[in-house]
Amino acid sequence: MEIIYLIINTAVVGAIGAMLKVYDARNERRGKARDDFNALILHGFEAVDKVAILSAYQLKGLEVNGQLDKAILAYEDFEKEVNRFKKRSAQEAVRL
Numbered sequence: 001m002e003i004i005y006l007i008i009n010t011a012v013v014g015a016i017g018a019m020l021k022v023y024d025a026r027n028e029r030r031g032k033a034r035d036d037f038n039a040l041i042l043h044g045f046e047a048v049d050k051v052a053i054l055s056a057y058q059l060k061g062l063e064v065n066g067q068l069d070k071a072i073l074a075y076e077d078f079e080k081e082v083n084r085f086k087k088r089s090a091q092e093a094v095r096l
Helices: 002-059 067-095
Strands: none
Touching: 002 067
């Protein structure tokens, strides 16, 4: 009888261990996706900030020496990055 309990315990512990490993891997992928999203948000704040500040300087009549064009390009790159992230995260969300 003890052998049956030992076999059942071994099987249950093994199954629980395998389930925990799967959940840990999934949570790790989700955490990485959240980290990527947070970095993208910070990048967006920087891009919008540069455009806003340089636009304000230009409205005040201060010379921005082409920096506004660079800031606008940086913002447009950010928009492209957001679209890539949306597509990638939508695909990954289906897999998670």
